[in-house]
Every structure is written in C-alpha cells, then in structure tokens.
Amino acid sequence: MNTQNIQLDIIDVAENKFIERYNNAATNITALYNTLYADHPNANKCFDELLNIIKKAFKKRSEPLKNKDLLKAANANEAWFLSNNLCGMSLYVDRFCGTINNLKQKLNYFEELGVNLLHLMPLFETPKNESDGGYAVSDFRKIDKRFGNLNDFKDLEKEIKQRDMYLMLDIVFNHTSHRHQWALKAKQGDKKYQDYFYFFDDRIIPDELEKTMPEIFPESAPGNFTYIEELNKWVMTVFHNYQWDLNYRNPAVFNEMMDTVFFYANLGVDVLRIDAPAFIWKKNGTTSQNLDEAHTILQLIKQCVKAATPGMALLAEAIVAPSEIMKYFGTGKYLAQESDFAYNATQMALQWDALGTGDTRVMLAAQEQLLQKPFGTTWITYTRCHDDIGLGYDDKMIGDAGYNPYEHRRFLKNYYSGFYPNTPARGALFSVNEKTGDARISGTLASLCGLEKALESHNELEIDTAINKIILMQAQSFFIGGVPMLFYGDEQGYINDYSYQNDEDKNYDNRWMHRPIINWNENYLKAETVENKIFKKTQKLLTIRKKIAVLADKKNLTWLNTSNPQVAGYFRAWDKARVYCIFNFSNKATAISWYTFKQNALMPTTLFDYWQNKEYKVGFDNEFLNLKPYQFLILAPR
Ligand code: GLC
Secondary structure, three states, X not given: OOOOOOOOOOOOHHHHHHHHHHHHHHHHHHHHHHHHHOOOOOHHHHHHHHHHHHHHHHHHOOHHHHHHHHHHOOOOOOOHXXXXXXXXXXXXXXXXXXXXXXXXXXXXXXXXXXXXXXXEOOOEEOOOOOOHHHOOOOEEEEEOOOOOOHHHHHHHHHHHHHOOOEEEEXXXXXXXXXXXXXXXXXXXXXXXXXXXXXXXXXXXXXXXXXXXXXOOEOOOEOOOEEEEHHHOEEEXXXXXXXXXXXXXXXXXXXXXXXXXXXXXXXXXXXXXXXXXXXXXXXXOOOOOOOOHHHHHHHHHHHHHHHHHOOOOEEEEEOOOOHHHHHHHHOOHHHOOOOOOEEEOHHHHHHHHHHHHHOOOHHHHHOHHHHOOOOOOOEXXXXXXXXXXXXXXXXXXXXXXXXXXXXXXXXXHHHHHHOOOOOOOOOOEEEOOOOOOOOOEEEOOHHHHOOHHHHHHOOOHHHHHHHHHHHHHHHHHHHHOOOEEEEEOOHHHOOOOOHHHHHOOOOOOOHHHHHXXXXXXXXXXXXXXXXXXXXXXXXXXXXXXXXXXXXXXXXXXXXXXXXXOOOEEEEEEEEOOEEEEEEEEOOOOOEEEXXXXXXXXXXXXXXXXXXXXXXXXXXXXXXOEEEEOOOOEEEEEEO
C-alpha cells in the first residue's frame, strides 16, 4: 500500500496544517497498516477507505474544534494535558444526576471543587440488563435514551468548552454488545459480519486458546467463548457472554472503529479513553493480552488522530503488569507516540498496599519501573475508579520488601474485604478465581478507608482517622504526577451502596457497591458534616495543586530515601523550583530525619507546608520532622 500526498483546493491555516500533518503521518500510517494487514485479501481496498476516513474526519471537524487543535498545539515543548491545572472526575451521568441536561446544572459544582475534566462513563446505547455499566454497546453513535440524546450532549459540550473545561469519553474498542447491528446480522448468517467477530464451528480452536487465556470474570462469565445456538457456532466473549470480541484481523473492523474514533473526536472529546486495549489482538499459545499487534493498532490510531483531529489525546485503559504498562506509551520509533495517557494502576494498587500494611516498601520497590514513562506522556492517577482494585504488581516487588507474596496478597484481600480481625475496611472480593486463587477488591474509597465502619459505631476518633486516610490517599495521587481522576462520590466520602444486590442487571457484579447514586441533599455544604470535611479538604488539595507549577508532569519525580518504611516521600523539581511531598502511611506517629531533604543537592533551610500553612525550620541531620498518624506535608523551600 502506498499513500499519496494530498492537495486540497483550500487554503486556510487549519487546512494547511492538516495537509502538513497528514503528509507527515502518511509514511507511518502505511507502514503500520502494512504490518497488520498487508496479507489480507481486502488490504488495498480497506487502505483506500482508511485514507478517506481520515480526510473526511478533518472535513467534518467544526471550526471551533479546528481552532482548539491549533491552540492546544501552540506550545510545542509541552503538551496541554501535562498541566497541573487539569483535574478530572469520572462519573455515571444517571447515577450522578439523572440526565445529560441535569449535568449542565452541575458544572458549577465541578468548578467549585476544582475539577475541569469530565469523564462521562459510557453514554451510548446498551441493552437493559446486559450493559456492563455501558461497556456493552449496541450503537456506538446513539446516546442511550436513559441519558438524553445527541443534541443534549452537544449542548453540554458547548457549555463545557465555554467554561474552559475538558471532556473525556470512552470508546469501547474491544467488543460490541451481542445486540449491536453487526452481531445481529452475523447471527442471521451474514458472512461479512460474522467476519467482524471470532466465530468457530466447534470447540477445537477455543479449547486450544482457553489453555493460555486467563478468565476476566470467572464467577459471572467463566471461559472466553459463548455458544450461539442459532448458528451452532462458538463466538469469542472474553468479558461477559453478551460482549462479543471484535476481530481486528479484519481491516474492515479497524476502519469501522477508526471512523467511530473520529466521530467521538468531532463531538469535541479532549481525551478518548480506549477501553480494554490490552485485549484487541488474540493469538494461540499466548494470554491474548498485550500482544505486539495490539500496540501496532494503537500506534496506527494515534497517527490517524494526529493527522485529522490532533487536539484529542488518547488514554489506553490497560490495567496490566508494571512491565507491560510502559509499552502503551509506545516503544522504539513510536516512543511517546502511542497513547498519551495510561492509568497508573500499579501505583493506585500499591497505595492501598501501603495503607493496609502501614509499610511503603512494596510501593517503593515498583517505582524504578514506573519512572520509565517517556517525557511528553502522562498518567491518570487515582485512588479508585468504577472497576475493582487488582493486586497485579509483581511478586518480586513484594519479595524485595521482605514479604511472602502469597501471604502478603492474602492479608490485603482479607484486610480490605473485612475478613481480617478488627480491620477498619469494608469492601468485598471481586472475581474470585477458585482455580488460581486470584481475587480483586471492590469498595468505595471511604469504605475501604474505614469510614463506613466508623460511622456505624459513631466513633468520632475513627471517623477522623478515616477522613485522614481518604485525604492522604488523594494527596498521594494528586501530587505524584499525571492528571488526577477523582471518582464521583469520593469527594463527599460516599460509602458502599448495597442496593445493587436487588437489581438483576447488577447483582452478579459487586463493583456496583462502589458506584453510588448521588443524593443531592447538599450535606456537603453544611459545616462540619463528614461530607463537608471531605469535600473541603479535597477542594483544598486541588487548589494547592493548581498553585504549584512544578507539579505539571515533566517527568520530574524523584523518590526520597526517608529511611523509615512507614513514610514515603518524593520531590517534584523543575529548574530551581521544587516541592517535597511526605506521607506517613501508618497509624502510628513517626519521624524522619531532616537529612531526607538534603540528599539531592539542594539544602533547604526553611520549608513551607501548603497543607497546614505552616513553616518548618530545617533541622540538623540528627534532628527529626515529626509526623502524626496518616499525616502528609506538601513542602516548598522558602
Ligand atoms: C474495562 C472497563 C470495565 C469493563 C471492561 C469490559 O475494563 O473499565 O468496567 O467491564 O472494560 O468492557
């Protein structure tokens, strides 16, 4: 396949720039496409189609979005999404406030809190009772009527842009609902659409693949294939049996989904969350996760987006081992040219590890790997999201900290699911796999930090401790580098909601316990309520974050040696600016030597803590900075 340079009969700045970008990307697009599809019988035809899809995407892009693209690219040295001014929140529109129209009334709420990037959980049509929270899409372009319609969405988008806020949406890239048109046509025997999925006439290949493919939902959806009676065939369903995996070996599927990527881009999406990209290529004899071809597909998407809709950043939702995650930022020639964002899921889980054990050593053992993230890319940092918490970090990290990996994980699972004697945490195990002993953890930030239990026993001291833990967890993730992504409800300390147990669409999936329905009783505005305390503190953290420019992600994180396993510390530095962040993860008071601050060339004499508004005189090396249980400090040299 060869691309031809394009000439359009234009000429304005945006189009000029487009031609330049397109021509620059053309060689890469061709090479990446050929890697995947050169041998496919429809390769040529589909390639021409792809080029047209790219050109059409630019043509359809609105003037305001084209201008925004240029603005976002204005600072060539620093991508817009690295800024310390960005802070996100993920939310389900229906559970947060009912409808898209209602959400417009809530924009002041986000601004008040300090949130300016809205991640709206999947809004496109999904069948009732088979939706996986919106991740089983039956129409990629039709807003589900539960939320409103496309015009409501467009109005919301305008309002968001007017307020200089940003928008993040998902593309559910790995699979469709079995009620999607493509799946329905496949079921009716249409060969073209059967080729959009992975169909098998018998169990021979599925059985082979099953030998090495892990199960994602072993309790509610065991195995990776579903029998389709109408066809007497098996179809690949890695997630639930109603989610059919798309066959990206077929270039027509790639084109359809690339066109959908552009449809979202042209709706004004600033960050596109590519759902489950680790799974998009399958190969016998492998786990069918994180394969090279999956990366090639992501790199191809990036090149196409860079050409036509460059203002849209890409987020790979790959919740994978630390050694694998780094590859989602691109490798070799495509370093920093794959996804702009990835979730720092390892750090997220390790914070829970540190909080549960009061020992930061496992968290620190992982950092060398996490620091490899390329310049110009960034993390989504978070303490909770709508999914479970997996303890997928390496055994070696646990071993290096002196623990037995099996026992250590068992402790954490018991601690957070409420089985460990006297644990303050209230969560539950999710996706327990009897065969492998694996399990993940569900529960809200507040419940896992002990608030649910403390409220139940009306124990003021324990309530305060839980609040301190919540804020410690948030602070660690707000300052470490990347765009913080709050999960709605956490800013008010929502505890687990057990009503999902009575809902047939949800009762097989306990992740719903941490997806609350917001009750707008405005308690968070009433002084001294628990909600108010948590809201105010979260707000304060975000205000501080916006004040400190050095917190922009310039790959400028250095861990400190605190010589105290209870305490993690790092500093963020750029030019002469620096800020030290210190966190006591344990329930005991402790101290670190002032020497901690003198290891890295600078010798600060006075440090100002933004959190307490308090100045510290840096003492001698044999003197100590005292820390209360779960205390943290955000210290800038004065
Ligand atoms: C992603 C989503 C998760 C969903 C899965 C399947 O991991 O975050 O909620 O179940 O993809 O789409």
